[in-house]
Amino acid sequence: MTATKGLEGIVATTSSISSIIDGVLTYRGINIDDLAENATFEEVVYLLWYGKLPNRSELDQLTKDLSDNASVPAEVIEQIKLYPKDVNSMAALRTAVSSLALYDAEANDMTPESNLRKAIKLQAQLPTIIAAFARIRQGQEPIAPKSCSSVAENFLYMLTGKQPEAIAIQALDKALVLHADHELNASTFAARVTVATLSDIYSGVTSAIGALKGPLHGGANEAVMAMLEEIGTADNVTSYINDKLANKEKIMGFGHRVYKNGDPRAKHLQKMSQELGKITGNMNWYDMSIQIEEIVTGQKGLKPNVDFYSASVYTSLEIPRDLFTPIFAISRTSGWTAHILEQFDNNRLIRPRAEYTGPSHQAFVPIEQR
Numbered sequence: 017m018t019a020t021k022g023l024e025g026i027v028a029t030t031s032s033i034s035s036i037i038d039g040v041l042t043y044r045g046i047n048i049d050d051l052a053e054n055a056t057f058e059e060v061v062y063l064l065w066y067g068k069l070p071n072r073s074e075l076d077q078l079t080k081d082l083s084d085n086a087s088v089p090a091e092v093i094e095q096i097k098l099y100p101k102d103v104n105s106m107a108a109l110r111t112a113v114s115s116l117a118l119y120d121a122e123a124n125d126m127t128p129e130s131n132l133r134k135a136i137k138l139q140a141q142l143p144t145i146i147a148a149f150a151r152i153r154q155g156q157e158p159i160a161p162k163s164c165s166s167v168a169e170n171f172l173y174m175l176t177g178k179q180p181e182a183i184a185i186q187a188l189d190k191a192l193v194l195h196a197d198h199e200l201n202a203s204t205f206a207a208r209v210t211v212a213t214l215s216d217i218y219s220g221v222t223s224a225i226g227a228l229k230g231p232l233h234g235g236a237n238e239a240v241m242a243m244l245e246e247i248g249t250a251d252n253v254t255s256y257i258n259d260k261l262a263n264k265e266k267i268m269g270f271g272h273r274v275y276k277n278g279d280p281r282a283k284h285l286q287k288m289s290q291e292l293g294k295i296t297g298n299m300n301w302y303d304m305s306i307q308i309e310e311i312v313t314g315q316k317g318l319k320p321n322v323d324f325y326s327a328s329v330y331t332s333l334e335i336p337r338d339l340f341t342p343i344f345a346i347s348r349t350s351g352w353t354a355h356i357l358e359q360f361d362n363n364r365l366i367r368p369r370a371e372y373t374g375p376s377h378q379a380f381v382p383i384e385q386r
């Protein structure tokens with residue numbers, strides 16, 4: 017038995033949800049470029065869950081279901097009030113999502129209908145949790161979700177208490193479309209491993225949030241912004257990046273396990289970053305990002321991934337840096353739950369093997385002699 021480090025190139029399951037073939041990403045066979053230009057996040061959620069684009073009444077029903085289920089149990093809000101104010105936002109989200117199961121009478125009901133209802137609840141409640149957490153830590157009261165608005169609009173409204181501008185809703189909606197699913201990425205794999213034991217959907221999504229948190233996965237978008245802030249202005253980019261590369265440090269937001277010729281999602285976020293920079297009158301983050309890309313791609317051949325330009329996009333939308341990864345989680349909940357439903361549909365325990373590299377033929381030594 018020989019291990020492949022990081023399971024690179026290992027095909028671990030079949031799936032009909034999303035594909036990456038020759039560098040082209042599709043959701044249910046539809047090119048991500050078409051979806052980014054034409055679909056709303058709710059259409060994508062429907063596509064991932066049901067395998068087809070919704071007609072008008074199906075889309076209206078899903079939008080209503082997401083809106084009707086967006087309230088979070090009062091007990092969970094009370095718990096969030098007890099979290100330390102400076103706690104990591106992904107740790108807070110992970111804890112609150114885990115708590116949701118305690119107040120859902122059907123948390124452990126394994127019927128397909130119940131699992132689909134819980135997927136709707138999770139998708140609906142994540143934005144409410146994140147917005148509530150963001151307000152509570154600033155000493156503000158959480159804002160109840162609005163009825164029948166889009167996930168993007170509702171989230172921005174609950175975060176600020178103000179009606180968001182159309183351009184902000186559009187930009188966030190497109191970011192949600194782009195992050196919704198991505199084949200067998202680390203967090204989705206974590207979700208599938210968890211539920212393949214026939215554990216419940218809340219456990220699956222909680223595992224996924226834990227996996228997304230790391231800077232080699234979803235946590236990279238926050239790390240990109242931390243880097244941009246540290247660099248400060250375009251004048252400092254060259255020396256900062258050259259030093260990092262000379263020290264063999266990773267530049268966050270670059271590289272990908274699967275895409276070697278570029279992440280197809282990055283160009284949409286780059287365009288959005290430029291447009292939002294023009295609208296806000298602050299091109300600094302975009303200009304710095306372009307310079308970083310030129311250096312990193314020029315010297316290392318590494319291309320930006322989905323996380324790189326999403327950092328400047330969210331900053332232009334005045335979203336606090338530590339909410340970037342939770343926003344990724346809002347979007348990816350659609351993909352996680354689609355994969356969990358697919359796993360339940362054709363389940364087998366996921367239990368690979370390890371190549372043993374420890375000592376052998378060791379004698380047991382009694383404690384007195386150690």
Ligand code: ACO
Nearest residue numbers: 231232233234236265266267268269270271272273321323
């Ligand atoms: N900056 C500098 N060098 C890099 C980078 C980077 N961002 N990414 C990879 N490399 C280098 C590595 O140092 C390594 O070089 P070496 O062979 O000389 O040691 C080589 O490229 C291969 O890198 P690995 O880390 O082995 O590649 P892997 O496929 O395991 O990792 C990953 C992919 C984790 C995305 C990696 O490119 C990385 O750490 N990027 C930065 C973090 C990031 O942006 N993560 C988000 C990914 S997208 C997502 O999850 C949503």
